[in-house]
Amino acid sequence: xxxxxxxxxxxxxxxxxxxxxxxxxxxxxxxxxxxxxxxxxxxxxxxxxxxxxxxxxxxxxxxxxxxxxxxxxxxxxxxxxxxxxxxxxxxxxxxxxxxxxxxxxxxxxxxxxxxx
Amino acid sequence: xxxxxxxxxxxxxxxxxxxxxxxxxxxxxxxxxxxxxxxxxxxxxxxxxxxxxxxxxxxxxxxxxxxxxxxxxxxxxxxxxxxxxxxxxxxxxxxxxxxxxxxxxxxxxxxxxxxxxxxxxxxxxxxxxxxxxxxxxxxxxxxxxxxxxxxxxxxxxxxxxxxxxxxxxxxxxxxxxxxxxxxxxxxxxxxxxxxxxxxxxxxxxxxxxxxxxxxxxxxxxxxxxxxxxxxxxxxxxxxxxxxxxxxxxxxxxxxxxxxxxxxxxxxxxxxxxxxxxxxxxxxxxxxxxxxxxxxxxxxxxxxxxxxxxxxxxxxxxxxxxxxxxxxxxxxxxxxxxxx
Numbered sequence: 001x002x003x004x005x006x007x008x009x010x011x012x013x014x015x016x017x018x019x020x021x022x023x024x025x026x027x028x029x030x031x032x033x034x035x036x037x038x039x040x041x042x043x044x045x046x047x048x049x050x051x052x053x054x055x056x057x058x059x060x061x062x063x064x065x066x067x068x069x070x071x072x073x074x075x076x077x078x079x080x081x082x083x084x085x086x087x088x089x090x091x092x093x094x095x096x097x098x099x100x101x102x103x104x105x106x107x108x109x110x111x112x113x114x115x116x
Numbered sequence: 117x118x119x120x121x122x123x124x125x126x127x128x129x130x131x132x133x134x135x136x137x138x139x140x141x142x143x144x145x146x147x148x149x150x151x152x153x154x155x156x157x158x159x160x161x162x163x164x165x166x167x168x169x170x171x172x173x174x175x176x177x178x179x180x181x182x183x184x185x186x187x188x189x190x191x192x193x194x195x196x197x198x199x200x201x202x203x204x205x206x207x208x209x210x211x212x213x214x215x216x217x218x219x220x221x222x223x224x225x226x227x228x229x230x231x232x233x234x235x236x237x238x239x240x241x242x243x244x245x246x247x248x249x250x251x252x253x254x255x256x257x258x259x260x261x262x263x264x265x266x267x268x269x270x271x272x273x274x275x276x277x278x279x280x281x282x283x284x285x286x287x288x289x290x291x292x293x294x295x296x297x298x299x300x301x302x303x304x305x306x307x308x309x310x311x312x313x314x315x316x317x318x319x320x321x322x323x324x325x326x327x328x329x330x331x332x333x334x335x336x337x338x339x340x341x342x343x344x345x346x347x348x349x350x351x352x353x354x355x356x357x358x359x360x361x362x363x364x365x366x367x368x369x370x371x372x373x374x375x376x377x378x379x380x381x382x383x384x385x386x387x388x389x390x391x392x393x394x395x396x397x398x399x400x401x402x403x404x405x406x407x408x409x410x411x412x413x414x415x416x417x418x419x420x421x422x423x424x425x426x427x428x429x430x431x432x433x434x435x436x437x438x439x440x441x442x443x444x445x446x447x448x449x450x451x452x453x454x455x
Contacts, residue, residue: 020132020222020223034128038128061198065129065198065220068220
């Protein structure tokens with residue numbers, strides 16, 4: 001399956017995800033499709049820039065959970081690091097981390113869109 | 117199939133949990149706390165998997181309401197978390213959450229853990245129901261043992277068993293009224309119920325009084341009356357030998373009533389010559405009930421007095437002095453008593 005291989009090349013742990021979805025590949029793929037919506041609706045950067053740290057933190061927290069469950073490993077690691085930075089009271093560091101992972105997130109989203 | 121309620125604003129998280137549990141449970145989904153509460157109030161749910169941070173109504177608020185409604189005692193609630201929410205988690209545990217589910221989910225472990233806890237709760241809920249049922253049965257048995265004992269005494273006393281029933285009825289009316297009218301005599305309903313049951317045994321000591329005195333068709337001599345008076349203390353001797361046939365509270369009330377239902381407010385009663393509120397309110401109440409019933413019933417040595425005559429004799433202190441407050445209670449409930 002092209003999608004799975006391409007995602008793997010981007011660091012996504014598709015095997016782990018599939019076992020989480022009880023090996024229901026169709027469902028996993030559908031939920032990857034949902035992530036396109038989520039990434040659009042649950043943004044972090046605009047809130048960080050507007051100084052709304054609470055919403056930024058809540059949204060990063062939500063994305064951490066979702067990317068973890070989809071095994072989008074590089075994104076999960078990135079959002080986890082962001083949460084640590086927020087917790088430590090270092091929103092600048094969180095933003096830096098976000099800017100690092102957003103291009104990776106775009107690559108993953110492109111890959112999912114292309115294979116929809 | 118038993119039902120699991122999954123509450124999370126992210127469909128991805130709900131979908132994974134639904135997929136993982138669908139073979140063993142019916143899965144209901146809610147997007148926020150408000151939907152969750154609606155479902156909880158409508159359906160029997162075996163477990164709740166609850167996200168904390170959600171729009172509209174968050175998880176803590178759901179837990180709070182479940183806690184207030186006592187639901188957390190019977191329904192296990194698992195908190196869905198992506199970690200780093202230690203304070204929220206502590207709050208959730210304090211409100212009765214049973215465990216946490218950390219994202220990303222490890223489905224194999226999760227399936228085992230959640231179904232184990234569901235079984236455990238089911239077992240506990242069943243046990244609770246069973247214990248409740250058995251307590252009710254025991255109470256019924258207790259009650260009938262006590263009544264059996266009372267019937268035996270009446271039989272010896274050549275009475276119909278109606279006396280004991282009337283004493284119970286009068287005790288119930290007077291105790292409830294005294295509890296309502298006087299704060300110092302206020303008692304919870306459950307205690308009054310126990311006192312009513314205990315009043316059945318007030319004359320249990322009569323079993324130890326010889327027939328020629330108990331059934332004598334005429335006035336007792338001074339010596340005979342002294343023996344008759346012993347039914348109070350002999351009653352206690354008997355109760356002491358059979359404490360296990362009743363609830364310990366009922367035992368304590370019965371013991372007190374058997375001993376003190378012939379005491380009088382001025383200290384001139386028997387066996388201990390207690391005075392005033394040294395006599396418990398329940399023994400005072402049974403005393404007046406007992407006198408009223410004795411007056412209005414025919415006995416081997418006398419005919420029955422009318423209700424009016426009996427009331428007059430009680431007020432005039434012809435049967436000994438009673439607590440003015442108890443007499444007031446008696447007065448205000450005269451219509452109920454007459455019935």
